[in-house]
Amino acid sequence: MSVLHGLSNGKDFQNLLSVYLDAVFFPFIHVTSDNERVYAQHLQNKLFPDHTYSVVSGGEPLAIPDLTWEQLKQFHATHYHPSNARFFTYGDLPLEQHLKQIEEEALSRFKRINPNTEVPSQPHWSSPREEHVTCSPDALAPDPARQDTLCVSYLLGDITDTFEGFTLSLLSSLMISGPNSPFYKALIEPKIGTDFSSVVGYDGSTKEASFSIGLQGMSEEDTERVKQIISQTIDDIIEKGFEEERIEALLHKLEIQIKHQSTNFGLSLASYIASLWNHDGDPVELLQISDSVAKFRQALKENPCFLQEKVLHYFKENTHRLTLSMSPDEAYLEKQAQAEEEKLQRKIQALSHSDRKEIYEKGLELLATQSKTQDASCLPALKVSDIEPTIPITPVQISTAGGVPVQYCEQPTNGLVYLRAMCSLNTLPEDLRLYVPLFCSVITKMGCGALDYRQQAQQMELRTGGMSVSTQVTPDSTQLDMYEQGVLLSSSCLERNLPHMFQLWRDIFNSPHFDDEERLRVLVMMSAQELANGISYSGHMYAMTRAGRHLTPAGDLQETFSGMEQVKFMKRIAEMSDLSQVMRTLPRIKKHLLNPDTMRCAVNTTPQKISDTAAQLESFMKEVADNRKERKPVRSNIIEVRHQQQRPLDPLDDSGLSRKLISPCQMKTFFQLPFPVNFVSESIRAVAFSHQDYASLCILARMMTAKFLHGEIREKGGAYGGGARMGGGCFSFYSYRDPNSVQTLSAFRKGVDWAKSGQFSQQDIDEAKLSVFSAVDSPVAPSRMGRFLSGVTDEMLQNHRERLFAVTHKNLVEVAERYLGVGQRTCGVAILGPENHTIKKDPSWIVK
Structure with a gap:
């Protein structure tokens, strides 16, 4: 799938469309490696063993040397052909021009062919299968003695049955999402593993969908126990079904997703329909989500056991299921390297003197080609003069609510209200800093007020588009040794749910729960596992954060909050047998952070909803006033520096900046x-x-x-x-x-x-x-x-x-x-x- 994304300039879009059409259909072809990926690849290959999904789409590294240039060229001629292509555009530029350009620059230059790329159905197994694979040990695993993964994967129906796919994806969410789901209660809360397996839930990216459920970070001896729990949980769902309120919370989440406008909305739609459309399903039908919701409600109304019957059919009675286990092997990387070396030696030994000479010369030729400056004059180019010289100004209104600075921004938000609040960290003692990311990840997940953590999760799903807290380090725009440090509170809701959203924040500010050690341990293990897994995807970000640690004070804090220091700290916390000291730390952090005296807020919503939101915010600030504490004078030297620079004070900057003089080294x-x-x-x-x-x-x-x-x-x-x-x-x-x-x-x-x-x-x-x-x-x-x-x-x-x-x-x-x-x-x-x-x-x- 080839995508153009986020282009606001029509000329730029046109130019890049030309380049993409040329690169995809008329390329100049030359022939010229984490545990999660290993597991996911094996799972798909072994669940669909009889056709294209049984091989690695990008090429198995050990098999790539056997590919010839002729094979690659032939594959491209049939697969990368307009007869095998789907085109999708989204945005405010006229469609006719795009179609004309696609026709002139690509389609008109080909004859229709039959690419024979239709994916056949996977023959269904008459009995379940079990497989085992190995991987490399992970030095950052929360518990080095528990590094096994086990997952059961079920083959479902054809994705071109739009409503069935919609139903099964909703069913998947009801089964695994959040602390109220049956599989979360059965697999995560007993702490058998650190988190769900890396492949979990509904997957509609292949011709036939699949559903997977399992655990990572578990002991090998728990294998049979986990299999039994999965089987028992499916029986329990068939017997009891799902609470009506959970189904409503899920449908509310869908309503929010339909209304929420993100910058990659068009790209998300393209990704959403790509698989179904590529397998000749109806993409328009897939996008009519409101129709599917209405049909789903009607099906439930006509048959209260509608979902239980789906579970019985697709899970209990389904013989096409794969149980895949994975365990670490100390010699994994060594064996990989050895296999590569053996293959290389076999290839070398089969070469004649003239073959070797030709390869050497081709290598020199490749190096020379790589070193040569490429001529880009044939490419259509946007000129710098095509760029708008000025930026559009975004009008905002500055006000206060209960003495807290607030920025209001009127926007076409589709009936949603977005609230953000920045809470300063300036008064936080140094010994608490490492705990702040953990505080952020648990503060909305342990219960508050009269709600336990399950009820809190349910209310957040029923009434909001999500509530999150995250660390925020913003370098000052004028001086390298100044920065703003804080935590960002973010949430959104439909206009009708505004009072409910503020009530949830009110309870989090006034009476968060920190006393459930078992719940805290579950969250700690999941967080530590997520951090350990994230390094293989974002290792360059971790390297950059670490490299910048001793260069600026903001960089130093970034490493503390989101670098390797935080990964290793969370691993230490996960290894603790007693979390009581951590539990004593969280309320201390809360006193410093959830404090109106060090807050500033922003509200983005429709003009009609500004005054109502302002009134609710005013009331909220008064009701969390008990969290106020005597303000410490943290800003005096900063104000003086800013005035020396003749820079106007930001009217919202009531929380103050931090200054920390370091010796860059x-x-x-x-x-x-x-x-x-x-x-x-x-x-x-x-x-x-x-x-x-x-x-x-x-x-x-x-x-x-x-x-x-x-x-x-x-x-x-x-x-x-x-x-x-x-x-x-x-x-x-x-x-x-x-x-x-x-x-x-x-x-x-x-x-x-x-x-x-x-x-x-x-x-x-x-x-x-x-x-x-x-x-x-x-x-x-x-x-x-x-x-x-x-x-x-x-x-x-x-x-x-x-x-x-x-x-x-x-x-x-x-x-x-x-x-x-x-x-x-x-x-x-x-x-x-x-x-x-x-x-x-x-x-x-x-x-x-």
Whole structure:
């Protein structure tokens, strides 16, 4: 599936559509590796053993060397053909022009063929099957002794039966979502494992849907117990069904999803219909969700046992089910490497002298091709002059509610009210900081007021579009050593449920529950497992956060809240046999955070609902006034600094900024992890957002990524990705899923030399500017309008925009020399990856 996303410029869309049509249908073809993915891949391959889903879609690494160029070319000619394609556009640009362009630039140049890509149905098994696979041990697992996964997967019906698919996806949510679901109660709460298996619930991405349920982070000896619990839970559901209120909560959630406007709404729709449409289902029928809801309600009304009968048919009586277990093998990576080496040796031994010579010459030819500057003159190009010179101003109203500053932003929100509140961390004692992310993840999940945690979850689903609390670290836009630290409270609701949403927040502020150790342990285990799993997906982000730790105080706090320090801290908490000390910590944090004296709020809703929301907010602030405490004078020096800079105080900035003077220092950290690949980053202390050089560094980062680092790190180095970015006061290099480590650091330095040498053209600069502007001008959802969090005013954004337009070749060379040169820079380096003897022998590295 090929997508164009978030383009606000018609000319840009047209140009990129041309490039995509050319790349997909007329490519220039040359032939030129986490436990969760391993498990998911095996599960699909083994549940559908008789056709296309039995193989790895991207190519099994050990099988790829057997693929010939002719085979690849032939596969492309039949599969990447208009006869096998579906086109989807979404947005406010006229459809006729898109269709005309698709016809002229692609369709008219092909004859219709029969691609023979229809996926056959999987023959159903007459009896269930069991399989076992191995994986690499995970050093960050919450409990190293419990690293097994077990899951039961059921083959369901054909996804082109739209209503049946809709019913089964709702049924899946009722069975597994949230603390009120039967499988959560049966599998998660007894703490047999740390979380549901990585593949869980309804999957409609294949021709025939599937449903999976199981656990990860469990002991091997619990295998039979888990199988028995899954079977028993299905029997219980068939006998008891589901409470009416849970079904209503789920349908309410659907109503919210239909009304909520996100910036990737069109892309989400495309993803939602892609599988069904590709298998010749009716995409329009799939999008008529209101009709499906009405049909679902009618089916329940006519037959109160409607859902129980589905469970009986698809789960109890279904013989096409696979039980897949996975356990760690200490020698897993070693065996993988050995298999690759053996395959390589077999291939080498079969080569003649002339074969070897040809391969060597082809390798030199490939390197030369990769090193050559590609001619992009044939590509349609947007000009910098096509970009709007000014930003649209977003009007906001500034007011107060119970003495708390509030920003109101009138937006077309489709009948939803969005509330955000920033609570400062300025008064929080240092010893509590590491616990703040844990506090955020449990504060809305342990019960409050008269509600236990199950009732609280039910009310949140029935009355809101979600309530969340998260850490927030915002670097100041003028000075590198100042930042705002806090937690962000976010929630939304349909207009009719506004009083209910405020009542839930009122109970969370006035009487949150922290006394259920069993519930806390479940949440801790799930959180620790989620963090450990997340590294393989976002390892480059963890590397960048660590590399920037000692460069700015905001970077230091980011590492505490969301870096490797937090991952390791949560692993320690998960290993504790007694959580009473943690339980004593949470109320202490609550006193500092849920306090109106250190809050500021934002409301985004329709003009008609502003006054009602304001009245409810005023009442809420009065009723949580007991949480007020004597304000500490945390702002005096900051106000003085801001006035010296002649920068107007943000009227909303009542919570104050934090200033922490650090001595930026070089630090090189290596985290040894159970992956066969590396995540590498080098961060350099640079400038704040309002500095005149910030725009030049943004353009430089994009240009270095596209014109130098991509070629060195991905094309030549074999990494999945790599590049540079500017933000948070730091210029950061990174690589993602990278077979190299120290060599990649060398590529970063070569990138700096390339930039300082000025060996780039005006076209390179213009392309980088267009790329930066596409991010600057990306759409903002109605719920997020008003620039509440960043502290950056419209005037500052316009100044930044003008500086981006004005960046020259000379500016780029100058900032590369000024900030990135070896003598000038203060930098931090971090690598996450497999054992590395070169680094271990080097005393300049800290090995974790």
